[in-house]
Amino acid sequence: MNSFELYNPTKLVFGADKIGQLGELVTPYGKRILLVYGGGSIKSSGLYNDVLYQLEGIGAIVHELPGIEPNPRLATVNKGINICRAEKIDFILAVGGGSVIDAAKAIAAGALYDGDVWDFTVRQATIQEALPLGTVLTLAATGSEMNGNSVISNWETKQKRAMGSKLIYPKFSILDPKLTYTVPANQTVNGIVDIMSHVFEQYFSLTTDIPLQERFAESILLTVIENGEKALENGSDYDARANLLLAGTYALNGTLPNGVSTDWATHGIEHEVSAIYDIAHGAGLAIIFPNWMKHVYKERASKFVQYAVRVWGVDPNGKSDDEIALEGIEATRNYFTRIGAPATLGELGINDEQLDRMAEEATKYGPIGSFKMLSKEDVLSILTASL
C-alpha cells in the first residue's frame, strides 16, 4: 500500500427534508449570499422557494446567478466572479448538480484572485484563498458535493479543464434523496455511469494487496448497479435514490484512492470529447470506458478477472483469464446499454474529424493514466474503437 494523507472537511447533511437546516448552516459565513443555480430545474421542483425561505429566515441579502450550463462555462463563471466583487459576497450557495457546484467553486476561487481564474486549470497559478461555499445537491453523479475539484469549459478555446484545492471543498452539502426524484431518466443514467467510472478510475490500479480499498470499490459498484435500475424503474423510490446519492458521494470524496495509484485517463479523454461537442459527461464515459478496458486489461488481467467475478458474477470455471476479463468488460457494456446509455460516438453525431486533435490535447503534457500509460496513439486507438 502506498503512503497517503486523507483530508475532507465537508459536513454532509443527509436525509429527507434536510433543507430545513440550510439557514443555520449558512449563518456562520455571513449575510451576503450569491445563490448559483442552473437552467431552472430548481424552480420547477419548488426547491428554489424553499431555499429563499431559508435564506430570508436568517435575514440574508441574496444575489443570484442563474443559468449555469451543464459543462459550465468560463464566461458564466466570470459573471459570478464580478458579482462577488461588486456585491462583496460573503458566501456562495450552489443549488443543483455537479455543473452548478463546479461553477460555484471556480467563482469562489476566482473572486479572490487578481488574475484570470482559468490560470488555475492550466496550472499557471495555485489557489491561495477562496470564498466559502456550500451546496444543496440535486443529482447523484459527480461527487463534487464533497471534494475539492471543479471542471470548467472554455468555449472559446474548446478546452475543458479541472482545477483543485483543499480551499474549495464545500463547507457543507445537503443531500436529500427526495430532491433527486425529478432527475429525468437520461440524467439518472449519466449519473450512474459517472459514479461507476469514478470507481473504475481508482479500482483498476497496479497497486497490489489492497483488499479494503478493493472491497470499498466493489461495494460501491454493486450498490450502484442494483439501485440504478431500481431508480430508473421508479424515480420516486426513496431508498434507491438514497443509495445512489451516497454511492456518488463516496465514489469521489477521497475514500477510494487512499494508498492506491489511480488512473483517470478515461476522464481525461472524455473531457476532450465534451470540450468540442458539449456532450453529457456520463454519456461520453459510457462510450469510452469499455473501450479503455479492452485496450488496457492485459497489463494486469488478474484485476479484470477479479472485477468480472466479484462485480458481475462471471463463472470462472474452465475459462482463461482473458476470457473471464473480457466477459466482465462485456457485462459492463451490456449494463450501460440496458439502462439506456449510448455505446458509440456515432450515436451522438460525432465522426472521426476531431479525433486526432482530441488525442493530441489529451496527451499534451505527456502520456496519461497509470494502469497503462497511454500515448497519443493509444488514445487515438481508444477513440477510434469508440466511433
Ligand code: NZQ
Ligand atoms: O440546469 P438545471 O435546470 O438544474 O438542470 C440540470 C441539467 O440540465 C438537470 N438536473 C439536475 N438536478 C435535477 C435536474 N433536473 C431535474 N431534477 C433535478 N433534481 O440535470 C442536467 C445535468 O446537470 P449537471 O449538473 O450538468 O450534471 P452532473 O451532476 O452530471 O455534472 C456534470 C459536470 O460535472 C463535471 C462534468 O465534467 C460536467 O461538467 N464533473 C465534475 C467532477 C467533480 N467536480 O469532481 C468530477 C466528474 O468526473 C465530472 O468531470
Ligand code: ZN
Ligand atoms: Zn466523472
